[in-house]
Each structure stands twice: as C-alpha cells, then as structure tokens.
Amino acid sequence: MQLSVIILNYSVRFFLEQCVLSVQKALENVEGEIIVVDNGSFDDSCTMMHTRFPEVKLIQNTKNLGFPKGNNIGVAAAKGNYICILNPDTVVAEDTFEKVLNFAKTQENLGIVGVKLIDGSGNFLPESKRGVPTPWVAFTKVMGLYRWFPTVSIFTKYYAQHLRPDQTGKVDILVGAFMFLPRELYLEVGGFDENCFMYSDDIDLSYQVLQKGKDNFYFHQTTVLHYKGESTIKDGIYMKRFQEAMRFFYQKHFKVSFFFETFMQLGIFFFSLFKTLQGKTMNQKEPNTYLLYSSNEKLVKELQLVLGKKVLFQPYEGEKMVNSCLFKRKHGAEIILDNEVVSFKECIVILELLKNQGFTFKIIPKSSNFLIGSNNNNERGMILKIR
Template sequence: MLLSVIIVNYNVKYFLEQCLCSVRKAIGAVTAETGGPDVEVWVVDNNSTDKSIEYLQGRFPFVQYIKNPVNQGFSKANNQAIQKAAGKYILFLNPDTILPEDAFTKCIAFMESTADAGALGVQMIDGTGQYLKESKRGFPSLWVSFCKMSGLTRWLPHSKIFARYYMGHLSNQETNKVDILSGAFMMVKKAALDKTGGFDEQFFMYGEDIDLSYRIQQAGYHNYYFAPCTIIHFKGESTRKDSKYVRQFYKAMVQFVQKHFHGELAWFYTGLLEAVIWLRAAITVVSREHGERSIKYEGTPSFYLAGDEKSGNEVRSVLSSFPNYSITAVPEDAKEWIFCEGPAYSFAQIIDQLKTCPSWLKPFIHASGTYTIVGSHSKDQRGYVIVME
C-alpha cells in the first residue's frame, strides 16, 4: 500500500462529504498512474451526534470507518487508525479540506525523491482563497513565541527575526524546509512514524502537530513546506476562536513547553503562556454555536453558478424551488458564487479560481453528485451548509 489517508471527524459530515469527493478524485489520479489500488482511507468518528457514519457509508463505500463511543480527541483517534494503516506514507487530513486531483501524486513524488523528508505540508487557503499562514511555521522557542504574542510578528510579517512563527521570510510560492507543519494536511513517512511514534495523546486538541513535527526533526528527518500543491482548508469550520479555544490552544502550548523545554527559562516561559491564556480568554467575546449551520441572510440571496454545467444543473434544479434563494445568469448581480465541480470543472480549477476571488465575493462549493453546498467566509467563524435534500 502506497498511501493511507486518516481523517478524524466530529459533527462535520457535510464538509467531510465534499472532502471525500475530492479525495476520491485524488485516489483516481494515483490509480491511473500506478495501475493499482494503492490508497486506503480511514475515517475515525469521535462520537458525532449528527449520524456522520450512517450518512457517509453508503456514499463512500471505499472508506473504512472507525466509530468511537466517546470523543477520544484528535491525537488518540489518529493513533487508532495508524495502528491499522498499511501505507508507506500516512496522510493526516482534516475533514474540512478540499484537495486538487493531483494532490497525492505530486506529494508522493516529492517524498519519493527527497530522501531526508520525514513529513510534508502544503500551501493552504481558506474558503475565500486567502493564504493561511499556518501552512508553514517555525519552532515556538521563547523568542519566537514572544514575537507572536506581543504582536511583533503581525507588525513585521516578513522579518526573519520577528516573524519566524509563520516563517514570513520564506516565500509562500517556494518549497522550503520548515520546523512545524499543520495537522490539517500532514503527509508523513511511515518509517518516520515508526521511529517517533504517533501523536502524543496528552494533547487532546491543538499542539499535537507541533509536537509530532518537532519529534520528526529530532529523529533526523526534515519537514518540508511543499508549495506546488494548494488545498482549501475551511479553517473556521474546525477552529472556533472563542474563549474555550484560547484556553485549549495555550494549554497545549504549556504542555509542549513542559515536555520539551528544560533549564532556567522553562518556568518563565510556562508562566508567560499561562498568563496569556487568561488575558486572551478575557478579551475574547466571539460566541458561536457548535456544528455546521444553515445559511441565513436578510432578504433573498442571489447566487451565480460557475463551473461544470451538469453539476450546476443539479444545484439549479433544487435551489430554484426554494423561496429563500435565487439564481442569476449575470455574474455581476451576485455576491455569492457557487463553484460547481464536475467533469468540465475540476477541484484544482476551483482552487485556482478562489485564489483570484475579489474580497467582496462569498464563494461556495458543490461537488458533483452530492446534495450539499459548503462555504466558509472567515477563518474565525463557522462555515455554512446548504442541504438540497
């Protein structure tokens, strides 16, 4: 087996549906190149309450499912699937992502040709096409973390000295060695995992990708940011920037420091992080509901359908009967565009199109053959789902 894809799901079945449609296309590209079934997919469901497994099983029979009776957390759920995975490479993938058709072939080819590569991450954009800075990160040393928390990184985003947290001195368009990769898309050599072990299960959520990236480097490998591959990560769908998120994130950072930092400054670093936890939580006033939500607009939103005509007709035939939505044939009349994937318009083309979207546009994506449309217009807010059934 060449590749094992592992996805941990919790109450995002509609976003995962779109993700698996893109994964299926990427598997097809590998099969066409190798001539064999060289990719397996594992979905680990952490006790979702939205009947995710029941919804997905019939639609994606090629996926192998693990259903947990309780929420095991991100690290433990991934480790469950690692124990069963047979691939030479393991891809940890978030459920709120969409991949181009050539994602697997490109990334595997790079890993095969780069002997010192232990893990690979890719260029990520959000649901509006904006580059996500966490695509590449530096090791969170005391200085790097101070620059991030003090705002120096934000004020001097391209400085090698002050912006190392997001490695702002490195071009987003060039492949480079980096310290830390995102767990949203992290392809790891199984041989490297055999040396390091999987995710540390003391990290329930957040920080586990930093810890694993660091251990991969400690084992003698390098982590690479691979610029030629771009994916969509609807980050707001899996990351809620409320006070609970702030506490969980910085708690994970404290755990990381206590695990890997030693010496006289370790206590200072830990104390600083703990102070930030309460400061950031106190000033965070964002409040959002759990799970996916239906779209709500004042008035009647007007959508423009772009992309594959057959896929667009799937959307048109359903939405035209909904009184809350309308469809226009004039692009300039709509701020909401639905990019319709299908034989004539690939996921890769959608991703390229998103990169050029104007800031006022609210994009959505519909994969051919599905009954859902998804979108996320802010990395700090939950995404939207239109269910057409």
C-alpha cells in the same frame, strides 16, 4: 501500497462527505486507501459513510478520544508506505497526492511535508508553515511583532516568513490539517502524543521529527482548501484547551524561569481570548446576486427556492470565466460551483484567483444534495440542503 489517508472526524458530516469525495478523486492514479476514524460523532456521519462510501474503511470510536489518539488508531490500521493526516474540513485537488508523492520521493532525509492551505474565501493560511514556538517565538506571535516588523527575521519565525507562500523549502512546524510523512517515521517517533488532547499535537509531532534529524518541508505546488473554523468551535472550551496545549508543549520541551512561564501563561490567556472573540460568527452581508456555474439549468429553480433570490445560470467554461466581464459587473455576488462539472482543483483555483474581490463561494459536491462553504476562517461555515 503507496499511501494511506487518515481522516479523523467529529460531527462534521457534510464537510466529511465533500472531503472523502475529493480524496477519492485524488487517489484515482495512486495506489492508496482512505481510513476514516469517527470520534463518537453525534450526527449521522457514520450512517453517511456506510451509505455513500461503503468501500472506505471506517473505524467507529464510542467517544471523542481526542486528535492524537484518534489519528494513532487510524495509522495503526494503515498499510501505506506513506500516510497523510487530513482534516475532514479540507478539500484536496485531484493531483495533490501525486504531486506530494513525487516530491517526497526526491528527498533523502524526509520528515513531514505540508502544503499551501487556503480558507473558504481563497486567502492563504499562514499556519501552513511555522517555526518552533520557543518562548521567544511565541512571544513575537502573542504580541503581534511579526506583523509590525515583517522584514526583521527575529520577529518572523512563527510563520516561517523566510519562505513566501509560493516558495517551497524547509520549515520546522507543519499544521495537522495536512501532514504527509513516511508511516515508519510516524511509528518511530511514537505518533501523536496522547497526553495532549488537541491543539499542540501537530507542533509536538513536527518537533519530534526534527529531533530525529529529519527535514520538514512546506510544499507550495499544490493547494488544499481548509475551512478551518469547522473542526473546532472557538469558545470557552477552545480557550481552556489551547492554554493546556501550550503548557503541555513547553513543559515537555523547554525549561524556562518561573517569571517567564508566568508571563507566557498571561500571554497565552490573552491570545486564546483573542482567538475566542475572533471565532464568533461575524455578521455577513447577504450576496446581491447568486451565480451558478454548472451544466444543469434545473438547479437554478432548486437554488432559488432555498435561497429566496434570483440565481443566474452560467455554463461553466473553465478558468477563462474568471476574467469574464460578467464577474466585473457582479461585485458582491456569491459564486456557486457545481462539482459535477467544476473539478475540485478548479474550485480551488477560482477561490484563489478571485479572493478579496467581493465574492463569496460555495460548492455543490458531486452527487450531493447540499451546498457548502465558509466566508472567512473564523466562522463555522454554511451548509444548505437543496434537494
């Protein structure tokens, strides 16, 4: 078997449903399997999986065992030559795995491959590619020096700014939302370190692979949608675990003076506090218009009932819709994409092309009774049942 996709879920049932749908489509031309590990969800994630995806291997843990252990359990059950660690709040394009597999097979010293990630508004997520967060690199991140001096290399290592978002190349650290690597290599380094509950596990795994002399890559030729705010609520618990995670990584891999360790802990505290405040849901303006791209006009009435506003129906005509005059007239509109006719890859392309133009986006996954999306990467997103 070529590929095992491991999806660790914790109570994000609707995002999980959309994610598994997208992975199934992306595996149609790949010999692969999907393994969903549920970490003791309190919602009906497992019921949904049994009902809608009975063919998918589901491992049910009785409690939340954390990101590292949950994924290690999934990999232990995997049969693929390669594995992909994938967050449940992601959407992959139909050709994502084919492209990544083809790239991986050309590398002689392959470590981990990561891909271009965008958020629910179509904006690039800079954590798609990162450098090793040495004390100095972490300092430049905490102090925001990478923003102030974007052309000075000593300040831009945290987000691996030697590579553009549209440029494939070697990087040090990749994000746990999408990590593709040989299964044997994952097992060789011992997988994710279970002493870390979450947050620095992807950094640690990437660093361990580097220490084995392997090359990690950022691969830009496929884009994955990552809602990001959905897997973790950025609250006081987040701040505590983020501090613990960074402390874990430094104590494991670096020796620093007492003074610098104290300074870094203060920096981590203020950085995690900023992330907590950043994660609070922002007040969003209500869309002034809803545009449904579909082939099913009956959906209009259903959406109008739940949204309480007029919904304009637009027959989907492919990517050429992006340049239509209708879009130019509808600044501030919410675009609803019906996955029955709009592929996941096309959804991703549309988000990227129309980012920062005043639109928000939602997707109706194929054969589902809800629409789903997120207007920025700091909020939990929105689920709205429509049937």
